[in-house]
Amino acid sequence: MxxxxxxxxxxxxxxxxxxxNETIRTRLRAFFQDMLPLWIVCLYNIHGPTTxxxxxxxxxxxxxxxxxLQSATSVRCYDSQDFFIWFGVGIVGLVIxxxxxxxxxxxxxxxxxxVMYDKKVREQFAFLYxxxxxxxxxxxxxxxxxxxxxxxxxxxxxxxxxxxxxxFNLILxxxxxxxxxxxxxxxxxxxxxxxxMELRSLAAWCLSSLLLQIVIVFNVNIVLNTxxxxxxxLNNVEFNVRFLAxxxxxxxxxxxxxxxxxxxxxxxxLFRPFVNYANxxxxxxxxxxx
Numbered sequence: 001m002x003x004x005x006x007x008x009x010x011x012x013x014x015x016x017x018x019x020x021n022e023t024i025r026t027r028l029r030a031f032f033q034d035m036l037p038l039w040i041v042c043l044y045n046i047h048g049p050t051t052x053x054x055x056x057x058x059x060x061x062x063x064x065x066x067x068x069l070q071s072a073t074s075v076r077c078y079d080s081q082d083f084f085i086w087f088g089v090g091i092v093g094l095v096i097x098x099x100x101x102x103x104x105x106x107x108x109x110x111x112x113x114x115v116m117y118d119k120k121v122r123e124q125f126a127f128l129y130x131x132x133x134x135x136x137x138x139x140x141x142x143x144x145x146x147x148x149x150x151x152x153x154x155x156x157x158x159x160x161x162x163x164x165x166x167x168f169n170l171i172l173x174x175x176x177x178x179x180x181x182x183x184x185x186x187x188x189x190x191x192x193x194x195x196x197m198e199l200r201s202l203a204a205w206c207l208s209s210l211l212l213q214i215v216i217v218f219n220v221n222i223v224l225n226t227x228x229x230x231x232x233x234l235n236n237v238e239f240n241v242r243f244l245a246x247x248x249x250x251x252x253x254x255x256x257x258x259x260x261x262x263x264x265x266x267x268x269x270l271f272r273p274f275v276n277y278a279n280x281x282x283x284x285x286x287x288x289x290x
Contacts, residue, residue: 033124034123036124037123037124037125037126037127040105040125040127040128041127043101044127047097047098047101047102047144047147048147048151050093050097050098051094051097051098051147051148051151051152052151052154053071053093054090054093054094054097054098055090055094055151055152056070056071056090057069057071057086057087057089057090057093058086058087058090058091058094059071060077060078061073069082069083069086071086072086098148099148102141102144102145102148103141105128105140105141106138106140106141108125109125109128109129109137109138110138112125113137116129116137117134128140131186131187131189131194132185132186132187133184133185133186133187136183136185136186139183139185139186142179142185146172146176149172150169150172153165153168153169153172162216163213163216163217166209166212166213166216167213169205169209170206170209170210170213173202173205173206173209174206176202177199177202177203177205177206180195180198180199180202181199186198190249190250190253193246193250197242197243197246200239200242201239201243204235204236204238204239207232207235208232208235208236211228211231211232211235212232214228215228215229249278249281251274252274252275252277252278252281253278253281253282255271255274255275255278256274256275256278256279256282262275
């Protein structure tokens with residue numbers, strides 16, 4: 001019975017029940033072990049903004065017929081010692097942070113690829129591969145590569161860069177849409193909702209980039225540009241509405257599958273409407289009989 005309670009976790013992360021013989025040192029060790037998924041999530045969330053900051057250390061922009069460092073316009077590019085110092089810092093940061101951390105994470109998963117579905121490994125690293133099929137356990141690395149490429153393209157800054165940025169974005173969108181369509185890396189949970197939403201997001205990205213390319217290349221008149229801009233807005237609004245609806249549905253299902261939330265005092269009744277909504281959805285799902 002004691003062993004069963006020690007597996008219970010608050011919010012699925014922290015162990016809150018310990019045996020009578022557990023020391024403070026043991027509890028602290030367990031706490032820091034339980035924090036590993038949160039550290040991974042934090043690194044994942046700050047990976048993009050930090051990559052942008054690193055790119056800005058090597059990106060130049062033209063000001064009054066001179067190229068200046070984007071992050072410090074007082075520094076002239078290519079002919080000052082300060083530029084080469086910051087350029088070196090930016091390159092090292094890109095290699096270590098933007099490329100090194102994702103590679104290290106994927107290498108850690110590679111070493112555990114045979115046991116990644118063991119309970120202990122799942123508790124620590126499941127954030128990186130949960131939701132993917134066993135053959136596509138590495139797909140989070142592909143998504144991080146896509147993220148870095150998009151940020152690098154967006155950080156470019158020179159005359160006429162807008163056309164190049166949109167062209168590269170369109171190429172990236174088509175390429176990753178092709179990869180997604182041919183691999184379908186997500187598992188089939190909730191009637192394959194993850195693959196469907198990923199395809200929709202990449203399709204929305206492709207369509208938005210294509211329409212922007214039309215506006216910049218042809219630029220016929222303000223009326224046509226306004227119509228195309230409205231289409232881009234509606235395209236992205238439609239996807240975001242679908243995404244929020246799917247997210248709300250999955251949250252309701254998660255609450256429904258955790259009876260402890262409803263049983264909690266004071267806040268438990270707040271979860272009941274979500275459970276009722278999930279039950280109504282479950283009742284409408286098709287039944288497969290053998």
